[in-house]
Amino acid sequence: MTPGLRERKKQATRAALREAALRLALERGPDQVRVEDIAAAAGVAPRTYNNYFASREQAIVSAVTADRERRVAEAVAARPQMRLADAVVEAVVEQYTDPGEQDPRALLMITSRPALRAAYLEATADIAAPLADVLARRLGETHGESARVLAASVAAAVRIAVEGWIRPLGGGGLVVPTGSLRERLRAALAVLAPAFDAAERREG
Amino acid sequence: MTPGLRERKKQATRAALREAALRLALERGPDQVRVEDIAAAAGVAPRTYNNYFASREQAIVSAVTADRERRVAEAVAARPQMRLADAVVEAVVEQYTDPGEQDPRALLMITSRPALRAAYLEATADIAAPLADVLARRLGETHGESARVLAASVAAAVRIAVEGWIRPLGGGGLVVPTGSLRERLRAALAVLAPAFDAAERREG
DNA sequence: CAGAAAAATTGCGTGCACGCAAGTTTGCGT
DNA sequence: ACGCAAACTTGCGTGCACGCAATTTTTCTG
Numbered sequence: 438m439t440p441g442l443r444e445r446k447k448q449a450t451r452a453a454l455r456e457a458a459l460r461l462a463l464e465r466g467p468d469q470v471r472v473e474d475i476a477a478a479a480g481v482a483p484r485t486y487n488n489y490f491a492s493r494e495q496a497i498v499s500a501v502t503a504d505r506e507r508r509v510a511e512a513v514a515a516r517p518q519m520r521l522a523d524a525v526v527e528a529v530v531e532q533y534t535d536p537g538e539q540d541p542r543a544l545l546m547i548t549s550r551p552a553l554r555a556a557y558l559e560a561t562a563d564i565a566a567p568l569a570d571v572l573a574r575r576l577g578e579t580h581g582e583s584a585r586v587l588a589a590s591v592a593a594a595v596r597i598a599v600e601g602w603i604r605p606l607g608g609g610g611l612v613v614p615t616g617s618l619r620e621r622l623r624a625a626l627a628v629l630a631p632a633f634d635a636a637e638r639r640e641g
Numbered sequence: 642m643t644p645g646l647r648e649r650k651k652q653a654t655r656a657a658l659r660e661a662a663l664r665l666a667l668e669r670g671p672d673q674v675r676v677e678d679i680a681a682a683a684g685v686a687p688r689t690y691n692n693y694f695a696s697r698e699q700a701i702v703s704a705v706t707a708d709r710e711r712r713v714a715e716a717v718a719a720r721p722q723m724r725l726a727d728a729v730v731e732a733v734v735e736q737y738t739d740p741g742e743q744d745p746r747a748l749l750m751i752t753s754r755p756a757l758r759a760a761y762l763e764a765t766a767d768i769a770a771p772l773a774d775v776l777a778r779r780l781g782e783t784h785g786e787s788a789r790v791l792a793a794s795v796a797a798a799v800r801i802a803v804e805g806w807i808r809p810l811g812g813g814g815l816v817v818p819t820g821s822l823r824e825r826l827r828a829a830l831a832v833l834a835p836a837f838d839a840a841e842r843r844e845g
Numbered sequence: 846c847a848g849a850a851a852a853a854t855t856g857c858g859t860g861c862a863c864g865c866a867a868g869t870t871t872g873c874g875t
Numbered sequence: 876a877c878g879c880a881a882a883c884t885t886g887c888g889t890g891c892a893c894g895c896a897a898t899t900t901t902t903c904t905g
Contacts, residue, residue, distance in 0.1 A: 443852075443901055472891065482855050487892060552863095565797075582805075586798045586832040593769075593793035597786070628790040631839035632832055647871055647882075676861065686885050691862060756893095 451489050452503070453479040458493065459500035463542055467497065467550055494556035501543050502560040508532050510567035514574075521575055522633035525568075525591060526626045533595070534619050548603045557603075561596040565589045577640040587629070587636060594625040655693050656707075657683040662697065663704035667746055671701065671754055698760035705747050706764040712736050714771035718778075725779055726837035729772075729795060730830045737799070738823050752807045761807075765800040769793045781844040791833070791840060798829040 457478035461470045472493055476486040490496040512528030519527070547553040569588035573581045598621040616624065644652075661682035665674045676697055680690040694700040716732030723731070751757040773792035777785045802825035820828065 441902085446901090447853080483891095484856065484893090485854055488854075491892070493891080582801070582828060583832045585801050586794075586829050589797035589801060590790075590794035590833065593797045594790045597789050597793060601786075624786060625790050628787045628840065629794065629836050631835040635835040636832065645872080650871090651883080687861095688863090688885055688887090689883085692884075695862070697861080 450479065450481060450485075454481070454486055454489055455496050455500040455503060458490075458496035459540075459543060462497050463540060463546065467493075467546065467553060492556070494552050495560075498547060498553060498556040498560050501539060501547065502557070502563065505532055506564045506567045509564050510571045513568065514571050517575075520634070521572075521637045522626075522630040525633065526623060526630075529591065529595060529626060530619055530622050533599070533622060554603065558596055558600055561599060562589075562592050564595065565592040568592070576636055580636065580640055583636050583639075587632060590629055590632070591626065594629055595622065598622045598625040654683065654685060654689075658685070658690055658693055659700050659704040659707060662694075662700035663744075663747060666701050667744060667750065671697075671750065671757060696760070698756050699764075702751060702757060702760040702764050705743060705751065706761070706767065709736055710768045710771045713768050714775045717772065717775050721779075724838070725776075725841045726830075726834040729837065730827060730834075733795065733799060733830060734823055734826050737803070737826060758807065762800055762804055765803060766793075766796050768799065769796040772796070780840055784840065784844055787840050787843075791837060794833055794836070795830065798833055799826065802826045802829040 454475060458470070458475045461474055461478065470493065472486060473483050475493070475496060476483040479486070486496070490499070509528050509532045512531055513524050516524035516527065547557050565585075565588045568591060569581075569585045572584035572588055576584055598618065602618045602621050658679060662674070662679045665678055665682065674697065676690060677687050679697070679700060680687040683690070690700070694703070713732050713736045716735055717728050720728035720731065751761050769789075769792045772795060773785075773789045776788035776792055780788055802822065806822040806825050
């Protein structure tokens with residue numbers, strides 16, 4: 438049941454790579470970090486680094502978004518008696534508004550560079566798969582397809598909320614948008630609530 | 642009102658590039674097409690090609706998906722009296738099951754190469770922006786955010802449906818999945834119908 | 846515990862994506 | 876019609892992503 442040595446080593450390597458990527462990017466600025474440096478700092482060959490991450494941006498960003506996927510799914514699972522739509526909203530808001538133990542400079546650096554910002558938004562899609570698993574468990578395994586659609590929709594809604602939120606952050610306060618991240622997430626996810634309710638009614 | 646010379650030239654260049662990309666890929670096989678060749682066939686410099694497409698895969702795939710975005714949005718707009726949820730389903734099904742005037746070999750080539758398949762799935766996201774516009778018009782311009790969330794959710798649902806559909810196409814008939822593309826699209830989009838109904842009720 | 850099978854790491858080679866800055870074209874105001 | 880400003884094109888240079896095949900490491904089986 439426990440992951441086994443092989444899998445644990447892989448996760449350790451992955452963690453070492455993303456942490457090295459973020460640390461070096463913060464130290465020198467993202468444009469002064471060569472892939473070679475990240476690999477060396479993590480103790481692997483450059484080619485191996487590319488087996489874990491398809492781009493430098495992904496590696497840096499994943500140091501921030503890494504466990505969010507797992508934590509969102511867990512936060513939903515921790516609310517088994519709550520209405521599913523609410524459980525998802527609360528779980529997402531909880532995980533996305535908790536600053537965690539991160540360097541606060543990380544988000545600013547990411548949002549101010551177009552390439553990193555794009556990778557950060559792409560990363561919202563990563564919550565779909567773990568979320569689909571936990572939704573399938575609540576909706577009944579026969580509704581796996583519905584669970585996948587709902588999970589992917591949540592990811593899309595989160596992306597829109599985050600996108601609107603980081604525009605003012607990185608782009609100077611030119612466009613004055615309504616609401617904080619918390620409110621944006623709630624508003625975006627509220628649109629999907631009726632779909633969750635219907636799915637839950639089908640097989641509650 | 643008419644696009645103007647500048648914009649029309651850009652669209653012509655874009656069309657020339659994607660058609661050249663697809664034609665060459667079909668003639669020689671996708672791996673035997675150099676970016677240089679595509680650019681030359683379209684009469685632009687290689688660097689210019691990269692101003693239009695971020696990857697060779699995008700160029701090839703966009704020859705197939707090009708106008709689908711616009712056509713889906715138009716197909717929704719063409720059903721103003723229909724319940725919004727149904728209009729979206731019918732529009733999507735109509736556009737995705739119409740083979741169009743394409744070379745039938747194109748889809749097979751795309752689905753059998755991992756890189757092209759990935760680009761093809763990514764391209765489903767492109768329907769979100771035009772769709773969001775037309776949804777905003779139906780829901781009232783004050784609900785632009787809802788429209789964006791719904792549109793992005795539709796794109797996500799379509800992606801899941803298409804993903805399940807092309808697995809058997811390219812991967813040999815090992816996994817026998819339930820339903821054709823039409824049925825997969827209907828099933829995936831049905832999950833979102835309650836959200837559309839609620840949005841329509843809010844400002845019908 | 847041995848040895849084979851499966852999986853991960855690595856080096857190499859190739860084409861590529863993209864920032865940048867200079868040159869060229871288009872469009873608009875007067 | 877003129878000329879300026881904004882937008883598009885192009886060439887160059889650099890680091891990079893990824894297929895492939897050989898090697899090393901982990902796991903499985905008897």
